Amino acid sequence: MNDGATNSGRDDAPLATSKHGDPAGETGGRIRNTAGDQIMARAVTINRPRAELYAYWRDFANLATFMENVERIDVTDDRRSHWVVAAPAGKSVEWDAIVTEDRPDALIAWETAPGADVPNSGRIEFADAQGGRGTVVTATILYDPPAGIVGKIVAKLFQREPAIQARRDLRRFKQLMETGEISTNAMNPAQAAAKEA
């Protein structure tokens, strides 16, 4: 995967905002072919130091705290983790994610190992925001919706509004990092738990 940040010199805008071509294919891939993938990207500014944000994210078991559809992440070793993600109708999809690039306090990139229910790859970048505003966290996610029954489930899960889950997850990450909690309108803990389920 190249740096994923710019779109082949057309202008200075992020690759995922391109109206033309196959931006996912332009990012390349070490483990899998990303040509024709769905791509989504989103940036959020978080009023915390980047070392803190990187450290929280790099401990992948933490991610289930704010990623709504993630049921469980088992950390296999320093580079490999096993993801179980809830899908509609009580199903779940699974994959192994392998860290392909890791720059402390700056970048985590991953790709799924062969055999993933939903082949995906991406990068989370952490950069100082200007003017002392904290850290700009940019998530770029590519995924290859499979065919067949799993594909239908995944389509329901992701394709109807591809960016929606990522943007909600990033908002929750921001809330957790900035305020120490995830905002909820639940009236009691039972309601809050039901919303997460």
Add this chain to the structure above:
Amino acid sequence: MRALAWHGRHDVRVDTVDDPEIVNKRDAIIKVTSTAICGSDLHLYDGYIPTMKAGDILGHEFMGEVVETGPGSTLQKGQRVVVPFTIACGSCFHCGKQQYSACDNGNPADNQDIAETLYGQPMSGLFGYSHMTGGYAGGQAEYVRVPYSDVGPIVIPDGVDDDKVLFLSDILPTGWQAAENADIEPGDTVAVWGCGPVGLFAVQSAFLMGAARVIAIDHFPKRLELARRFGAETINFEETATYDALMQMTGGIGPDACIDSVGLEAHGLFVDNVIDQIKKSTFLGTDRIHSIRQAIVACRKGGRVSMPAVYGGIVDKFPLGAFMEKGLTLKTGQTHVQRYLPGLLNAIMEGKIDTTFLISHRMPLEQAPEAYRMFHDEQNDVTKIVLKPGMAVPAPAAA
């Protein structure tokens, strides 16, 4: 507990629902002692605000006693507090700039989608005001869960009546911010469109900020009488040609600053402005844009326009030419309630601002449906209704 729940257009009921509990660390639970019906609640009542669900508990002007605290709350049980209608985290970039109503985090992640789509970025959460602004249960209830209770609520000293401080929750800081946004200079003439609660507080605030004259515009005689009581000159727009009167009253100059608080009761978010319903709804049509149009045309060259009134959607016939050619400044926005609370509480304690004049009715929470009907149907006489959860329901008159 008992709570006033929305069930549909002109259908609100006092239901028995589960008591709220502490969910997050920074939460507190407030036992409500006083809660007002806001003009903007009438738009929920009229069914104009989308993203409402049957059973939603209304109310965003409330105060009460702290009865439970999470480990991250700075409040203590037994304290009396007024709660801002805006739910702000205190930790994000916008809260750091005291732009609390623009808080990034007060609105739950899922609820931010609609506002982000409509406005580019989502605003803070609000109590009891549709799911677009958070879907939070409101204060027209016996108890309320207050998130981020270490940031929002202001503690009220013992011995100060609820009636004097309740309006810190919304309409007093909203009127104050409206005047502040008018950048008033000593000697200014300030014109205020709309003498509802916010307009009347804007009148008082404008004088405190050094205005030489305030001209208040409305068509309800009782409301104009209240404005006069605070030293404003008045224009009844049903009797008078407003622009002509303003020009003559200001020696042909026009008011230095104009405050449009007509639509203010609608400080909710009128997404239906951008959907087709608007076309059918004369309620949101040209009448609503009329006051801001008139303010822009009447305002003196180089003057300032403040718009606490809410316009949620996309409008046409906006006098952009007059606005540009005369070099006007327009400031607006939802109220950053938390920013103003300490100063305004002091102003109340020192007797510089009168708040109790506004209250025309005090009723038990159990009679809230009747209160909504009265507030909706009798605007000249009913200026403000305060609901008291603990108040006994009066016995019906003997037959």
